[in-house]
Amino acid sequence: MNTVWALAKVVVLEMVRRKDFYVLFILTVLLTGTAGSVNFFNDPGVVRYLKELCLLLIWASGLVIAITCTARQIPAERESRTIFPLLAKPVTRWQFLAGKFFGCWLATGLALVLFYAFFCVASGTREHHWPVLNYLQAAWLHWLMLGIVVAFTLLGSIVFAAPSSNGTICFVCSAGILLLGRHLNKVALSLAEPLQSLLYAFYYLLPHLEFFDVRELIIHNWALVPWGVVALATLYAAAYTAFFLGAAWLVFRRRPLN
């Protein structure tokens, strides 16, 4: 575990020191901070609309940070050849992958904490209402969803050599699932066999990232999701994350590095 933690810390440190994400990060914080705190004509409809926009921005930024940070990890290690002195030490390939996964997931989590904290403070100051637990649930489920995306992107970074193509593919897949995933079963109903069965199978195999989208909780100040459901969602995310990490390990474990 020491090794995995040490490798994860390097990933986080790299993200902080490389400063690539600072522009996106600062823009997101500024926009959510500003839009979350303004109040047009005391109209709750407008305020809700602004909150929705802020959360959409946080979701888009979270996805971009998770995918771009993860997609380049292994290709960059191979290109700069830093992987060689590292794997010449008693590090298993599994530890290497786990370190990369936890590092990217942690880095994404840190960004999320800051985004949500900023938005919560800005929005709470305007509304004089502090639904902290709603924010916590929304941020936790969001982070779990990004865990699946990070694991999926890590697998992609082993399969596709170029980080740009991997990043694009992972972004399209994640955004596609988020936008269309919940409608696939309805589309399947309109198809003839065997396409219908195939699409149904795909629907059930797909990681339903949209399950983790509970932005409505914050936008409409709805009641909390039951904690049992959150626990189930956590297990669901853990299962898919483990599946993608396992697949990444199977591809990577005997891959020649030269």
Next chain:
Amino acid sequence: MDSSLLPEVSLDTTLSIEGLRVEYRSRDLGETTKVAVKGLNLRVGQGEVFGFLGPNGAGKTSTMNVLLGFVPPTSGTARIFGVDVHEPIARQRIGYLPEQTYYYKFLNAEELLRLYASIFQIPKAETERRIDAVLKLVELDHARKRQIKTYSKGMQQRVGLAQALLNNPDLLILDEPTSGLDPIGRMKVREIIQRLKGEGKTVFFSSHELGEVEAICDRVAILHQGELKTEGRVSDLLREHGLNLEQLFLKLIGYPPQA
């Protein structure tokens, strides 16, 4: 495999390679595989300084890649301290210095060494002591807090040496350790190799600096086109052939080519 082809087995063998064959998939037209190493047998004893020589493309790096677990052998075995190189534990007592500086350049020397120390599971207090010692040894103590990207090439090479020595390894694998170094840097590396030898450590290194190899190696192996051309004590080989190492090397690889 004919076991008579193997060098004599001794109890203090640090590194053994038996019937090693490494093939790569080639993208060249009409060729499906490229054989980098063809049935290599080698043993390196404890406390030896072993020079692994050959022209570019001879199979040295491929052999080292197998020893370090980067590439699985197509056939044959390689063991370090009796453990198959496939097992990560085989690398616990190894120090590896790559040919060029492949380190996280956004870290400083201290952070890089701390990362590697945690991989070797070195206790915290001991880590600090060893970091101090290796940074002093490679004369980088003054720049320990500076990011590696700000180092000169020589300084980066010295960080490499520091990380290779951090775990107090019993076997050092050095891939052209003096390439790109100035004369002082080369001398320093030679001194370190001699010192390690004095401490009973084994050093396995590849180099194109044949004069240097002749001066510091106990034994050498010369590889050409994936095949072992000769292997033995430097003094014995030179006496047997009546040539210096450079002449012997050129003769064995068939240079200049006959018309």
